Amino acid sequence: AQSVSQHNHHVILSEAASLELGCNYSYGGTVNLFWYVQYPGQHLQLLLKYFSGDPLVKGIKGFEAEFIKSKFSFNLRKPSVQWSDTAEYFCAVNADNFGNEKLTFGTGTRLTIIP
Amino acid sequence: NAGVTQTPKFQVLKTGQSMTLQCAQDMNHNSMYWYRQDPGMGLRLIYYSASEGTTDKGEVPNGYNVSRLNKREFSLRLESAAPSQTSVYFCASNQGRTGNTIYFGEGSWLTVV
Numbered sequence: 538a539q540s541v542s543q544h545n546h547h548v549i550l551s552e553a554a555s556l557e558l559g560c561n562y563s564y565g566g567t568v569n570l571f572w573y574v575q576y577p578g579q580h581l582q583l584l585l586k587y588f589s590g591d592p593l594v595k596g597i598k599g600f601e602a603e604f605i606k607s608k609f610s611f612n613l614r615k616p617s618v619q620w621s622d623t624a625e626y627f628c629a630v631n632a633d634n635f636g637n638e639k640l641t642f643g644t645g646t647r648l649t650i651i652p
Numbered sequence: 653n654a655g656v657t658q659t660p661k662f663q664v665l666k667t668g669q670s671m672t673l674q675c676a677q678d679m680n681h682n683s684m685y686w687y688r689q690d691p692g693m694g695l696r697l698i699y700y701s702a703s704e705g706t707t708d709k710g711e712v713p714n715g716y717n718v719s720r721l722n723k724r725e726f727s728l729r730l731e732s733a734a735p736s737q738t739s740v741y742f743c744a745s746n747q748g749r750t751g752n753t754i755y756f757g758e759g760s761w762l763t764v765v
Binding site: 583 | 711742756
């Protein structure tokens with residue numbers, strides 16, 4: 538079965554700092570990878586996704602992620618964070634290519650940006 | 653364009669009571685899902701429905717039942733609530749094809765005392 542690990546549980550950064558959140562998955566076959574964001578009190582929203590093509594994926598709000606197949610990783614990056622990026626970030630993987638999008642989520646990383 | 657709508661947003665139950673969480677989507681999606689979110693555990697899939705008339709267990713189905721009433725609606729029922737079911741519940745939907753984005757509802761905060 539697929540699984541996802543997010544090793545950073547809580548990250549605290551100052552505004553303008555660079556961000557990298559780790560995500561590793563375990564599955565030997567073809568995968569689709571996602572990053573979702575949950576702002577305080579809100580529902581999950583898609584930041585970006587990868588399922589084929591260029592392994593460097595650009596998402597909304599200046600976020601990007603790089604799929605490195607050899608490392609089973611899909612780390613999320615942003616060159617310069619803003620206070621409004623304070624949220625919880627979830628990595629997710631789907632390895633079911635037969636139609637059903639059963640996402641397996643990581644445990645999440647809480648990001649706090651200090652003004 | 654409402655997207656995924658779930659009700660109620662907040663509920664407090666006593667142990668042993670039953671309740672149903674309602675979910676509806678207006679995007680003509682084939683697949684619908686119920687997740688629960690607990691601190692330090694991320695989101696875990698309770699049940700999903702790949703299409704109208706079908707339902708399947710996810711990672712944590714015990715203590716729950718679901719009904720895919722029609723293409724739009726997917727309800728989650730707690731027959732006899734337990735404190736361990738205190739959680740935030742999210743309904744979600746998508747077209748069910750590989751790579752399609754899942755859209756989430758705003759969540760239902762359930763407390764069982």
